[in-house]
Amino acid sequence: MTTTAKPRTVGAARTRVEGREKVTGAARYASEQPFEELAHGWLVLSTVARGRVRAVGEEAVRTLPGVLTVLHSGNAPRLTTDFVSLLGPPDPVVALFQHDRVPHLGWPVALVVAETPEQAREAAEALVVEYDEEPHDVAFRAGRPGTYTPEDGSAVAAKGDLEAELASSSVLVDASYTTPEQHHSAMEPHAATARWAEGRLEVLDTNQGTGWVAGDLAQLFSLDASSVRVRSEHIGGAFGSKGVRPHQVGAVMAATVLHRPVRLALTRRQVFAVTGYRSPTAQRVRLGADPDGRLRAFGHEALNLTSTLRPFVETSAVFGRVMYDARAHHTAHRLVGLDMPTPTWMRAPGEAPGSFAVESALDELAERLDMDPIALRARNEPETGPLSGLPFSSRNLLGCFEEGARRFGWAGRDPRPRLRREGRWLLGTGTAAATYPSGAAPSTASVTAEPDGGFTVRISAADVGTGARTALTLVAAEALDVDPERVTVRIGDSDFGQAWVAGGSMGTRSWSLAVVSAAEELRGRLALSDGDIPPEGITARTDTAGLLAELAKKERHSFGAQFAEVAVDVTTGEVRVRRMLGVFAAGRIINPLTARSQLVGGMIWGLSMALHEEAVRDAASGGQVGADFAGYHIAANADVPVIEADWIDDPVPDDPVGVKGIGEIGIVGAAAAISNAVWHATGVRHRDLPLRPDRILQAEETGPGA
């Protein structure tokens, strides 16, 4: 018998299994599936920020060409909205047309359905909606009245006497930071097609979890869970915005009323209006340290806005609970309810804005201590969870800094600011730490041994563009000990059973656990069989709830070190990032090709967060100013320099798959590294994002300091 070298599966770079379909255009996205008798819906959004709908002039548009129906709070079917599902209660905006109140600008007030999308749009834009308008308040800022501590167990975490430790510290930082309203706005706008077929509701959608969306739609429309099927084959980005949103609810509502398939696709501006966003934050960080850099006091308070409908906490202050220990450690969140849409999770919710504040403050502390920023972080490396006291499953932050510093050329850096010039550009370098939780949630998966020697994996996972389908193919192949070409992974279908969503950097870990466990179960059964596979195959199915319950309680997180070099022209305010390096300790990396791409993508988003992204609210109307990609700037190609992302070994001994998840951590700390580099270049601390030219110029005019 000859032996051949086994093909490497997990750990070997693989292009996406559906890559060819995607780049040739053969992959169909949610709004591209043809249907017979398809009708098209168009949402009408409120143009006032607070009040009541007095009248909807539907008669005038019902006679327009192609119009089939106009749904609004006066005639829409009733929904059940007081439920809690996989990820908590549904977003208030999905209670489509259930009352006449308008809680914010852009609230859906009507749905026009017509034979073609153009007819629907024309009628929707012609629809006259009258409002009883009330004064609104969308002004978010630190120190404003009306703030409150949310009734959330994790809103506040504290140990020690903060004021006393601050008083006995020899070096202090007390600084306020702000981050603006930011939007996901994935490349593929939200779109859903709903139809009733043989007594079942079928929805073709683009989302982060078909089981989640199917479950919520069943609740909303009071349907048996088994009578709803949601599919989401290809997804053009999600980032937290693609859960249950008005597009699915409107499509289902209209399909139910009209007894024919209905598609509802959002425009870019509607995506900005009704699919959630990251709240602006106002944060205060107070640090007190001994002369050797050891923290005595760590205080972080973070304020964010929410709607008047539901509290949503942007958990910025969670970051420090993992990163740094101090004798006194106080972190707290506060909210203010405004006439604004309800914010939602957006890439690295909490950690993205939180790391900007804390990692900037650490840099300020290093400056005051005259200490290297990396040495300061090493000095405060905790042995166990700073607040929990639990051991870390693995914590390789210092390894990331060590490798990053070596590759970036950090050694010998002159810490003094505003010393390096190249033509009109001042140059500087900065660094920051990153972390994000590594969670997992119960999921089911099945693996079938097919008679032709192949294997089919079924799991209601979602590939939001990350390469999850490919990663699961590699994981399954390794677990089955077969070549990946023999494995077909089917995802994006709620009929495959409940599984965790593509969110919270928990997708790949949760799904891998389920797939490995089903594959192992199948191998056991195949070992007992006589080798014959019946025509329907042999299927093993598992649920990881028990497995996860047995996992020891530990601090489980990914870590990373971010480095950036910037060039700043203080005469024009232009900031250019020249290079970035991120080194991460994120468990086992399944597919280096797509993992690198995901980490680099996160870092680019961090660059974009540092320099560009900002949704501006018009105080008078309460709406977003310029809600499109001309008004909401994201980094352009020319802004993005050479960006390197890499990782160090990070074994997690007690974890069955060793995967930690990499969806979020790339963005964490990136904006702080850039902002710290801007200080190093210019000598000016910028504590408000984004670092716009006018802010750089203004700081130059008023002189450094502050």
Add this chain to the structure above:
Amino acid sequence: MKEFSYQRATDVEGAVALLDADPDARYLGGGTNLVDLMKTGVERPGRLVDVRELPLDRIEPTAEGGLRIGATVTNSDLAAHPEVRSRYPALAEAVLAGASGQLRNMATVGGNLLQRTRCPYFTDTSLPCNKRTPGSGCSAATGEHRNGAVLGASAHCVAVHPSDMGVALAAFDAVVSFETAEGSGELPLADFYLPVGDTPHRETALPQGALITAVTLPPAPVAARSRYRKVRERASYAFAIGSAAGALDVADGTVRDVRLAFGAVASHPWRARAAERMLLGQPAGEAAFAAAADAELAAAQVLEQNAYKLPLLRNLVVSLLTELAEEAAR
């Protein structure tokens, strides 16, 4: 979307006749601005007359030694033209500083001059805007106006003209040729755009239904040493928050000729004549350049959010003219 008809014009006379007969018709060039505005409902024409096939796509030398640029020449072709690059380099740089490669392949010279402001209130039909809906009010003056005008604005409108190309054309005294049903005409760029006053919706002095046929650059030896600098909120693919086109002729350390125009400061490309007058015959140097910029900006009126434009423009002028002076000294 409103339904509209589409016709492709094959000769200038026919195109002008179509517009003359239908007040609801609009010329369609590259469509890079008009089509966007139609999607958002800002523009709702009933008929589009596509003028891109008209024989107006040539760049030719004039008898006087200037250049005549056909109205349907694309931005890409304009920026790549050897005569433009050697004799009016700031114009080529300005064009390349705008939009993206794909858009520049579509956009035309005539359309560029007629593009509308990107003020976010102008493009949002749910909000007041005097330029879009006369008499409805200016949301920007009291709202978001970080990119608002600092020169020549009024309480009725603080929007800025978005063109980069136009800034260089203004610096080089371009003349716009047009055709109407009554015959042909010409407008120097300095008279092409109307003051804002209380009629911000009236943007140009073009007669109703006029078709731009060409833009002529008079000979300008000074333009051979010229440059365009644009500052925006990201490195590419954004409209200017401040820009400057400059040309400088220095002999024996003295300014013999100078051209200067600003972008993103007013409702139209802004020719900095006060600065030019101040510099002529003066010793070239940072102090003179800064004083000239200050002279031009003396009339500026800033709003709450756009005061940064003054140091920005001043710094741009100093740095741009200093570079040109250093170049001349080499």
